[in-house]
Amino acid sequence: MKATVTVGRIYGIPIGVHYTWLAAFGFITWSLAEGFFPRFFPGWETITYWWLAWVSAASLFLSVLIHELAHSAVALKRGIVVQSITLFIFGGVSNLRADSGRALDEFLIAVVGPLTSIALGATAWLTVQVLSDDVGALRALVSYLALTNVILGAFNLLPGFPLDGGRVLRSLVWGVTGNFARATALAATAGQMLSFAFMGFGALQLLEGRILSGLWIVFIGWFLNTTADSSRREEQVNDLLREVPVSALMGPAMTSVRSDLSVAELVTDMLLRGGRRVAIVFEEGRLAGIVTITDVWRAPEGRWEEVTVSQIMTHAPLLSVSPTEKTSVALGLMVGRDVNQVVVSEAGQLVGLLSRSHVVNYLDFPRATGDRREVDS
Ligand SMILES: [Zn+2]
Incomplete structure (x- = not known):
C-alpha cells in the first residue's frame, strides 16, 4: 500500500501509517469529544472531553497495532517473514512474505488477531468493573477501549475475505478439502456477499434518516467489496504462479x-x-x-x-x-x-x-x- 509514512519498527518490522489514518484520527477524536463522551459521561468540561478523546483515539491506534502484532508474532513463530505492518482507515494490514504454506499456519495467523482484540476488550471491561467513580475520565477511556476492541475483534471474525474471519474460513476449507484455489474462491465470494449485506444495511439506515452511520456502513461495504474483488484476482494470479517453478x-x-x-x-x-x-x-x-x-x-x-x-x-x-x-x-x-x-x-x-x-x-x-x-x- 502506497502513501504511507513509516513511523517506526518493532522487532525489525516497519510500521507504516496510511494517510487515511490521519483523517480517521481527526474524525474519531472529534466524534468522541462532541458525541460519544458527552452523551455517556455527561457533566464534564469541554477541555476534558477533548483530551480524553485524543487519548482514546491514540489508544485505539495502539489497539489496532497490537492486533496486527499478534498476527505478525504468530507468523514469525511459524517461520513466515513479515515485511511490514500498515495502519489505515479501517484498521491494519500485516504484509507477510509469500503466503502461509500450510492451512494450519494460515488458520493460526488469522485467528490470533481477533482473539487478541477480544481478550484486550474483555480485560478492559473487567478493569472498568473495579475502577471507582472518582477516576471518571480513566473509566470513560477504559470503557471505550472495552467497546472498540470487542467490536474490532468481532468485525474481523466475519467469515469473508479479506477479513481475518475470511482467512479462517479459507484455511478450514483448504485443510478439509486440500484444494487451495477452491477455498480462496469460496472465501472471496463470502466476502463479497458480506460487502453487499453491509451496503444494503447502510442504505436502510440512510432511508431511516441515520445519515452518518448509514454512510459509514455503506463505505465499509464498498471497501470490503473492492478489496474482496482485488484479493480474489491477486489470489488467482498466486494460484497460477504457485504451480510454476522458477x-x-x-x-x-x-x-x-x-x-x-x-x-x-x-x-x-x-x-x-x-x-x-x-x-x-x-x-x-x-x-x-x-x-x-x-x-x-x-x-x-x-x-x-x-x-x-x-x-x-x-x-x-x-x-x-x-x-x-x-x-x-x-x-x-x-x-x-x-x-x-x-x-x-x-x-x-x-x-x-x-x-x-x-x-x-x-x-x-x-x-x-x-x-x-x-x-x-
Ligand atoms: Zn487482523
Whole structure:
C-alpha cells in the first residue's frame, strides 16, 4: 500500500501509517469529544472531553497495532517473514512474505488477531468493573477501549475475505478439502456477499434518516467489496504462479562484468550491444553483485567515464532463490524488497535470473493466445 509514512519498527518490522489514518484520527477524536463522551459521561468540561478523546483515539491506534502484532508474532513463530505492518482507515494490514504454506499456519495467523482484540476488550471491561467513580475520565477511556476492541475483534471474525474471519474460513476449507484455489474462491465470494449485506444495511439506515452511520456502513461495504474483488484476482494470479517453478520462467545466467569497469563502458559494451538489461559483477574472480540498466541512472550524466560499476551496483549478498522454488514465492520476495529481479542459484552456482518481466510475460501469455484464438475463429 502506497502513501504511507513509516513511523517506526518493532522487532525489525516497519510500521507504516496510511494517510487515511490521519483523517480517521481527526474524525474519531472529534466524534468522541462532541458525541460519544458527552452523551455517556455527561457533566464534564469541554477541555476534558477533548483530551480524553485524543487519548482514546491514540489508544485505539495502539489497539489496532497490537492486533496486527499478534498476527505478525504468530507468523514469525511459524517461520513466515513479515515485511511490514500498515495502519489505515479501517484498521491494519500485516504484509507477510509469500503466503502461509500450510492451512494450519494460515488458520493460526488469522485467528490470533481477533482473539487478541477480544481478550484486550474483555480485560478492559473487567478493569472498568473495579475502577471507582472518582477516576471518571480513566473509566470513560477504559470503557471505550472495552467497546472498540470487542467490536474490532468481532468485525474481523466475519467469515469473508479479506477479513481475518475470511482467512479462517479459507484455511478450514483448504485443510478439509486440500484444494487451495477452491477455498480462496469460496472465501472471496463470502466476502463479497458480506460487502453487499453491509451496503444494503447502510442504505436502510440512510432511508431511516441515520445519515452518518448509514454512510459509514455503506463505505465499509464498498471497501470490503473492492478489496474482496482485488484479493480474489491477486489470489488467482498466486494460484497460477504457485504451480510454476522458477526454473520454468527464469532467463539464462547473465553477462558478467568487472566491478572496476566504467559506467560508460558498461553501457556500450554490455547492456546496449548485448541487448541485456542486467549483468552480474565479478571482483577478483568472485561474485560481487548485480548491475541493471536502472542502476546506470544513479551515475550523474556526463560522469559516466569516471564512475565505476562498483559505485552503482547492488552489492552481494543478492536475493537468491532455488530453481525449484515456486514462482509465487520468488515474486513475493521481489515485491517485498522492491527489486526487479532475483538471482537463481543451485548449490552455490549461479544458474539464471528471474525478473518481474519474466513473470508478467508469463501471466500475459494465456490472454495473448486467447486473443489470437478469437481472431482465428
Ligand atoms: Zn487482523
